[in-house]
Amino acid sequence: MSLVKTIRQTLVPIHKQGYPFIAIFFVMSLLLGLLWEPLMWLGFVLTAWCAYFFRDPQRLTPLDDDLVISPADGRVSSITKLTPPEELGLGSEPMLRISVFMNVFNCHVNRAPMRGRVARIAYRKGQFVNAELDKASHDNERNGLVIDTAQGEIGVVQIAGLVARRIVCWTSHGASLQAGERFGLIRFGSRLDVFLPAGAQARVSLGQTAIAGETVLAEFGSAKGPTIGRRD
Missing domain, CATH: 1.20.5 (Single alpha-helices involved in coiled-coils or other helix-helix interfaces)
Incomplete structure (x- = not known):
C-alpha cells in the first residue's frame, strides 16, 4: 500500500x-x-x-426501515414522551422524543434517522440557552424536518445552543433522504431531537454515547436478525 x-x-x-x-x-x-x-x-x-x-467521517448505516438511526454524534440527554413543536404539524398527542446533545468536540454533521421524503421544513427563531436544558426544545432557535417514512411521519429538529449561532440545512421540501444521509449541521454546540410515532421503542439509554449514522436510537416492531448496511 x-x-x-x-x-x-x-x-x-x-x-x-x-x-x-x-x-x-x-x-x-x-x-x-x-x-x-x-x-x-x-x-x-x-x-x-x-x-x-468540521470533520465528516464515513459511517456504516444499517439499512432497515424499522430502525431509527442517530442523526448526530453526542450523548443521549433525554428519552421521554412529549408533544412535538407546533410548527412541525405532527399533532398535539405526545410522541416519543429522543434527544442527542452535541458538545464542541463532537462531529456536527447531521444525518437522516430514517429513509423517507421530506414532507415539511419549518424554521423558528428563538433564544440561545444551553441546548442540554429541556426547555431548549421550545425556547431556542431551531429548524425542524418532517420526514414521511414507512412507519409514518417523524420529526427531526436541529436546535441551536448556547454557543451555536448558525443552523445549516441543505435538504429541501420533497427531497428523498436515505437513512444516514447528510442533511445539515449546526455550529458550534447544539442538540438534535427526534420525534417518533406510536410503535417506536427506544433502544438506547440516558447518557449513552450515540454515533450519527450508526447508533440505533429506536426500533419499530421486533428484531428481524442481521441487517445490511451502507457506508457513507
Missing part, C-alpha cells in the same frame, strides 16, 4: 462548510504572530481544533 493511500485512509475528511472558518482561524493566527509569536502557536492549535470540529 502506498504512503499516499495510507494517509488518505487515515485522515478524516473535512466538510466544505468548514473551509471558510479554518481559513479565518489560520489567517488570524498569522496576524497574531506579528504581535507576539506565542499567540501564533495558540492560533494554530485553535485552527487544528476548527478542522477537527
Whole structure:
C-alpha cells in the first residue's frame, strides 16, 4: 500500500462548510504572530481544533426501515414522551422524543434517522440557552424536518445552543433522504431531537454515547436478525 493511500485512509475528511472558518482561524493566527509569536502557536492549535470540529467521517448505516438511526454524534440527554413543536404539524398527542446533545468536540454533521421524503421544513427563531436544558426544545432557535417514512411521519429538529449561532440545512421540501444521509449541521454546540410515532421503542439509554449514522436510537416492531448496511 502506498504512503499516499495510507494517509488518505487515515485522515478524516473535512466538510466544505468548514473551509471558510479554518481559513479565518489560520489567517488570524498569522496576524497574531506579528504581535507576539506565542499567540501564533495558540492560533494554530485553535485552527487544528476548527478542522477537527468540521470533520465528516464515513459511517456504516444499517439499512432497515424499522430502525431509527442517530442523526448526530453526542450523548443521549433525554428519552421521554412529549408533544412535538407546533410548527412541525405532527399533532398535539405526545410522541416519543429522543434527544442527542452535541458538545464542541463532537462531529456536527447531521444525518437522516430514517429513509423517507421530506414532507415539511419549518424554521423558528428563538433564544440561545444551553441546548442540554429541556426547555431548549421550545425556547431556542431551531429548524425542524418532517420526514414521511414507512412507519409514518417523524420529526427531526436541529436546535441551536448556547454557543451555536448558525443552523445549516441543505435538504429541501420533497427531497428523498436515505437513512444516514447528510442533511445539515449546526455550529458550534447544539442538540438534535427526534420525534417518533406510536410503535417506536427506544433502544438506547440516558447518557449513552450515540454515533450519527450508526447508533440505533429506536426500533419499530421486533428484531428481524442481521441487517445490511451502507457506508457513507
